Amino acid sequence: MGAVKGSERGPRLSVVVAGQLEAWISEQGLKAGAQLPTEKVLCERFGVSRAVIREAISRLKADGCVMTRQGSGAYVAARPGQVTFRLVRGAANGEGTEDSAISDREISDIFELRYLVEAGAAELAALRRSPQELERMRAALERMAVALQTGTDAHTDDDAFHVAVAAATHNPQIERFQAFMGQQFSDSRAPTWNEAGHRSGHARDSQAEHVRIFEAIAAGDAAAARAAATAHLAGAVRRLGLDERRWGALDAMKREHAPDARNEVLHGVEEGR
Amino acid sequence: MGAVKGSERGPRLSVVVAGQLEAWISEQGLKAGAQLPTEKVLCERFGVSRAVIREAISRLKADGCVMTRQGSGAYVAARPGQVTFRLVRGAANGEGTEDSAISDREISDIFELRYLVEAGAAELAALRRSPQELERMRAALERMAVALQTGTDAHTDDDAFHVAVAAATHNPQIERFQAFMGQQFSDSRAPTWNEAGHRSGHARDSQAEHVRIFEAIAAGDAAAARAAATAHLAGAVRRLGLDERRWGALDAMKREHAPDARNEVLHGVEEGR
DNA sequence: CACCCCTAAGTTGTCTGACAACATTCGAAT
């Protein structure tokens, strides 16, 4: 492993060194707790200054695979693997890769992961929801209903509804994951709630699906809740014009459980307050 | 906002500054794309050197809420929220918090999240698996079968099997999430594959559940695959002695689909090569 | 007046050197 220069033309010397250092660690087969070379040694080995080495190590620390103790040294963290999960591997790698357009395929993949979690979350929510949590969902639904009539944006309330469903599972991990997913691409909810979305009826359709999810959860019908959540995700994919082919099979699955268990727990939500 | 000294006696000045800076950003209500003060200004404001400021900003960059452009400045990232998802909020916060024992409740919660993803992944895998991916699962199964006879550890192959299932969804996001979850707590698989696990039959039971998952996926029976995956997770919870109460309802659900669609695609896996 | 190039100032990225805080080690005194 010689100098870095030349091989990588990329900017941000520190991230290059961080990558090479991480590769070197796994390549050397260093186990948890193993001590890394000192900063001075690394400086010589990579041919960069200590500032760069420190910044690279700082990156690895933030990534969780390295830990440092002042006066002692740097060590491989106990959990050497990835401690964090990020969507869309392509982006968020270097620095500000805002312009890296996410492909439709990637969005479709993420929606599918959403499907897995949200369908299951709706299922569990139907089994465990408390009155307070139902009220929280209803409040979000109501805000969306108002926005539907006034033609305003309500993607925040959309997100809040889904988080409320996840919260009703009484599982903080699921709730946090849902919040994470929602925050990640609130952009994908924009086409539903902007002017075009209101005009084309996307907002109305989405809201109807939300109501169906809520009703199933309120009724305690886990299968119907799963089906309604699946239908909602499939509808979102359709509205975004993504690849529908992959979702055909899931549509078929959800149709096993007809959503006839709808009851009248909530009234006045559809027409907004 | 005055100097930092005194208020926080804690070590790692940079992480303190990082926290204060992050708090300052949200407190100022800076929106995505807003420019942060220059490093020189921040040095004066926090009363620290530029190295500390740079390390603090580096942390925020790694966290994803800040982005820098050389020659221009530092900006609030487009997605101000969390870009990464980490399990177990308590740990992995500061440095080496190895000793923070994870509660049974947290493990149970994480298993439930695993259930959501793995059950859905098995479902999708049954619909999309290719011969190559089936072979990959079979190879992992075979390695586990060998380990079952020799009484050796195979938790790595256990993980590999589940990742292979996730890979069969043809969805890299799901695969990466499964790999993430598996890596996170490979510890939880140890009680299945250590000596005690072999003696108590836990390894055998787990392997039988794996085979059932594989057979359902090989047969292309999505419902059976979901049921088998659910049964596997429920079995794992039982073996770990976690709270079984929460899993009763899920067990009931899986029983809707009797796993009678088992066929004989694979032979010789149960008895190990 | 509109447009383009080019200079200048400002900002982040990197380098260098030094000192402080802390950990480890090894020798000396008890």
Add this chain to the structure above:
DNA sequence: ATTCGAATGTTGTCAGACAACTTAGGGGTG
């Protein structure tokens, strides 16, 4: 043999400087 302490090495922090880059503004040209 045990304990204490100094020496040494490592990371954390500080200070100053230059390089690479971006941006804004001025001057020239059409």
